[in-house]
Amino acid sequence: xxxxxxxxxxxxxxxxxxxxxxxxxxxxxxxxxxxxxxxxxxxxxxxxxxxxxxxxxxxxxxxxxxxxxxxxxxxxxxxxxxxxxxxxxxxxxxxxxxxxxxxxxxxxxxxxxxxxxxxxxxxxxxxx
Amino acid sequence: xxxxxxxxxxxxxxxxxxxxxxxxxxxxxxxxxxxxxxxxxxxxxxxxxxxxxxxxxxxxxxxxxxxxxxxxxxxxxxxxxxxxxxxxxxxxxxxxxxxxxxxxxxxxxxxxxxxxxxxxxxxxxxxx
DNA sequence: TGATGGTAGATGTAAATGCATCTAATATCG
DNA sequence: CGATATTAGATGCATTTACATCTACCATCA
Numbered sequence: 001x002x003x004x005x006x007x008x009x010x011x012x013x014x015x016x017x018x019x020x021x022x023x024x025x026x027x028x029x030x031x032x033x034x035x036x037x038x039x040x041x042x043x044x045x046x047x048x049x050x051x052x053x054x055x056x057x058x059x060x061x062x063x064x065x066x067x068x069x070x071x072x073x074x075x076x077x078x079x080x081x082x083x084x085x086x087x088x089x090x091x092x093x094x095x096x097x098x099x100x101x102x103x104x105x106x107x108x109x110x111x112x113x114x115x116x117x118x119x120x121x122x123x124x125x126x127x128x
Numbered sequence: 129x130x131x132x133x134x135x136x137x138x139x140x141x142x143x144x145x146x147x148x149x150x151x152x153x154x155x156x157x158x159x160x161x162x163x164x165x166x167x168x169x170x171x172x173x174x175x176x177x178x179x180x181x182x183x184x185x186x187x188x189x190x191x192x193x194x195x196x197x198x199x200x201x202x203x204x205x206x207x208x209x210x211x212x213x214x215x216x217x218x219x220x221x222x223x224x225x226x227x228x229x230x231x232x233x234x235x236x237x238x239x240x241x242x243x244x245x246x247x248x249x250x251x252x253x254x255x256x
Numbered sequence: 257t258g259a260t261g262g263t264a265g266a267t268g269t270a271a272a273t274g275c276a277t278c279t280a281a282t283a284t285c286g
Numbered sequence: 287c288g289a290t291a292t293t294a295g296a297t298g299c300a301t302t303t304a305c306a307t308c309t310a311c312c313a314t315c316a
Contacts, residue, residue, distance in 0.1 A: 041294085058272075062272095074294095124248070126239045169264085180304080181265070207312070
């Protein structure tokens with residue numbers, strides 16, 4: 001819990017210092033960018049990011065307001081929506097990644113050997 | 129990050145189901161209860177819990193409003209305060225612990241062997 | 257001593273979150 | 287078919303958090 005607190009604070013600070021939005025934006029944009037058609041249903045984003053439904057709904061509002069994603073109708077089910085990443089969204093994600101990857105290397109990579117990182121991942125994935 | 133998300137959600141849910149306040153309250157009460165004189169300076173709580181200063185200040189407001197802690201003057205430095213845990217605070221912490229410990233056992237203990245838990249702790253403490 | 261800078265903690269305001277609930281659409285089953 | 291239940295996502299409202307700044311006090315040093 002504490003390690004996560006420290007690391008997240010450091011990474012968020014790096015993003016902010018580079019004039020970037022919060023990490024949660026990255027997570028959503030990344031899930032969209034790597035998805036099959038660059039679009040996902042809100043509930044799929046929810047599952048992948050573990051964001052709460054009502055938080056995600058509003059986060060999508062913000063992303064949409066910034067032109068990073070677009071909501072489209074989901075024809076097969078009138079209740080559903082597609083969330084589609086835009087070119088601007090894709091570009092922002094890439095720019096965020098250059099900051100993020102450096103941050104990961106600085107705060108995490110240099111403190112863990114490959115095998116150690118794998119060990120942590122193996123043990124922690126039991127909780128998922 | 130995800131493991132923490134899942135675990136914290138589960139633990140918070142257990143606390144809430146038992147009619148208890150959030151885990152952050154526990155953390156503060158616990159730091160106070162185990163401190164030398166059952167009192168700490170706000171900045172000490174901040175260091176131990178990693179809560180942000182402005183969040184802690186308001187969390188202490190809430191705890192004080194509930195009669196769980198008391199703010200007292202810190203004679204040696206007029207800028208400082210003592211935060212003192214009250215009997216009610218101590219009792220609440222104990223009641224929270226009975227829920228919390230069960231929650232830890234349910235969600236964590238049964239999924240990790242002692243040595244595995246120690247491995248995680250050893251690796252993650254590099255970030256602290 | 258008194259100007260300057262730093263520290264401890266509080267707080268106004270804006271933004272985000274949590275909770276409960278709502279709307280609209282679909283699924284189920286008599 | 288029609289009533290009822292369920293699901294996807296949005297939203298009103300209260301609480302909490304973030305950011306910036308403030309107040310009060312202390313430390314330093316010319």
